[in-house]
Amino acid sequence: MSQSSxxxxxxxxxxAHLEHHSKPDxxxxxxxxxxxxxxxxxxxxxxxxxxxxxxxxxxxxxxxNDWTADAMKRFRGRVLGYCYVNPGYQREAIxxxxxxxxxxxxxxxxxxxxxxxxxxxxxxVVELAIELRVPILQHAGHAHYFNKDQPRISDxxxxxxxxQRYPEAMLICGHVCGGxxxxxxxxxxxxxxxxxxxxxxxxIDEGVIEMATELLGADRLLxxxxxxMTAGVGKLRAANLSARDxxxxxxxxxxRVLQARGAR
Amino acid sequence: xxxxxxxxxxxxxxxxxxxxxxxxxxxLMDRQGIDRAIVSSASAITYRNSQxxxxxxxxxxxxxxxxxxxxxxxxxxxxGWQHDLKCCCEEFGMKGLRLYPxxxxxxxxxxxxxxxxxxxxxxxxxxxxxxxAEDQRQRxxxxxxPDVPLEEITGLLKxxxxxxxxxxxxxxxxxxxxxxxKAGLPPNYCIEISRLSAVLGNxxxxxxxxxxxxxxxxxxxxxxxxxxxxxIKLAVLDASRQVKDMIRWRNAAGLxxxxx
Numbered sequence: 001m002s003q004s005s006x007x008x009x010x011x012x013x014x015x016a017h018l019e020h021h022s023k024p025d026x027x028x029x030x031x032x033x034x035x036x037x038x039x040x041x042x043x044x045x046x047x048x049x050x051x052x053x054x055x056x057x058x059x060x061x062x063x064x065n066d067w068t069a070d071a072m073k074r075f076r077g078r079v080l081g082y083c084y085v086n087p088g089y090q091r092e093a094i095x096x097x098x099x100x101x102x103x104x105x106x107x108x109x110x111x112x113x114x115x116x117x118x119x120x121x122x123x124x125v126v127e128l129a130i131e132l133r134v135p136i137l138q139h140a141g142h143a144h145y146f147n148k149d150q151p152r153i154s155d156x157x158x159x160x161x162x163x164q165r166y167p168e169a170m171l172i173c174g175h176v177c178g179g180x181x182x183x184x185x186x187x188x189x190x191x192x193x194x195x196x197x198x199x200x201x202x203x204i205d206e207g208v209i210e211m212a213t214e215l216l217g218a219d220r221l222l223x224x225x226x227x228x229m230t231a232g233v234g235k236l237r238a239a240n241l242s243a244r245d246x247x248x249x250x251x252x253x254x255x256r257v258l259q260a261r262g263a264r
Numbered sequence: 265x266x267x268x269x270x271x272x273x274x275x276x277x278x279x280x281x282x283x284x285x286x287x288x289x290x291x292l293m294d295r296q297g298i299d300r301a302i303v304s305s306a307s308a309i310t311y312r313n314s315q316x317x318x319x320x321x322x323x324x325x326x327x328x329x330x331x332x333x334x335x336x337x338x339x340x341x342x343x344g345w346q347h348d349l350k351c352c353c354e355e356f357g358m359k360g361l362r363l364y365p366x367x368x369x370x371x372x373x374x375x376x377x378x379x380x381x382x383x384x385x386x387x388x389x390x391x392x393x394x395x396x397a398e399d400q401r402q403r404x405x406x407x408x409x410p411d412v413p414l415e416e417i418t419g420l421l422k423x424x425x426x427x428x429x430x431x432x433x434x435x436x437x438x439x440x441x442x443x444x445x446k447a448g449l450p451p452n453y454c455i456e457i458s459r460l461s462a463v464l465g466n467x468x469x470x471x472x473x474x475x476x477x478x479x480x481x482x483x484x485x486x487x488x489x490x491x492x493x494x495x496i497k498l499a500v501l502d503a504s505r506q507v508k509d510m511i512r513w514r515n516a517a518g519l520x521x522x523x524x
Binding site: 029032035036039141143144145178179180181182202203204205206207227229230231234235237238239 | 282403
């Protein structure tokens, strides 16, 4: 990507995934992700591993996080880990988050679609994220039809409500470009300053980044790919924004989020 | 030289498009170093009478024919399509067709569609088929328009071997018969890259290997899409300069019978 300023732009993909080890080619695929990052100028990838089937069991999410921890060692400084949990296993989820963040240097929590994020079962996880000063990356999307595969998927409105309850939480609304009607999502988050919006997803609709910046402000956008690598990089490169705003989105904002806990 | 085979003018029914006039699109192309673009009417996707969209595009590109290459959106299930086709070719000088079978409520195997495609072949016009107009997940509550199934396209290629096809806004070719010479399909189609991966799964690379570099063409989907993702795909693709030039413009120039 072009650097429009002499200042080094740090590029942090806030939304990436490593492969579940049940896939025989997981090692090659993980290596390809890092190679893609090299080609595209991505300095760091914030990754989680999800169970192939949800809802995840406690054993299932622990195993995923063990593999993420291994990858953090293998690709030290490049791969940062999110701890994935299913809040339905409350005691195990809380223990797992502490184990991952306090003992293994994970940078945040990944929540998927087991529960809508404003359900009370999620609150203890949010309270722990606040205590540990780590962000929660919430899988999200808003469609104008019932998503039978994901009946409890969260959307921007749920995240806004959660943020109102916990204004000090650092919440990230996942993949605005992979979760349905992005105009709806951006508008739903307009009055939720505690929620960051992740730009990832395969959709490359012209104007999405500019609208998000205009309504939410550049300080609330986080660059991400969610494995749609050229889409992720391309849409931000193309967006008609100032170099200063782009620097924030490429990685400045995520760096600030990571620094809340002291990660560099 | 870059030729974009996947661009549009006009309005889309479900969200505002910017850069959607000839002047606006050309400015965007200039910013990205894109020399020429095939354009069709975005409005014609949802107009009942798609010819109204063709008329709008014809008027828009009139003073920009050196750079904007108009394609006609023809709905073969709508009355008077034969007249519309004749008008688009002979009066407007349009250089190809775009078909929206799902939006316009017909199948590629329908006799009316075969008639249209055979007529296009007679006129030596390439037929462009967008697999989708926009991502399904963001669709309006008013419509549910599925992607065009690749199997249906395969059937059309076989049924009309003399026609020439341009498959745009698609994905998953590498895992279908369309993605390999071994399937024995007539070599009468090209695949546009805007939705294909060039890293990780690297569908572009797979198609170059399995189908041959002469079958891939560059496209962006402007102004529905940002153009940069497609440009980045070409930049990061592990391929020779010669192969990239084929994808960037040479294959499209051949398809369009452009003087080199």
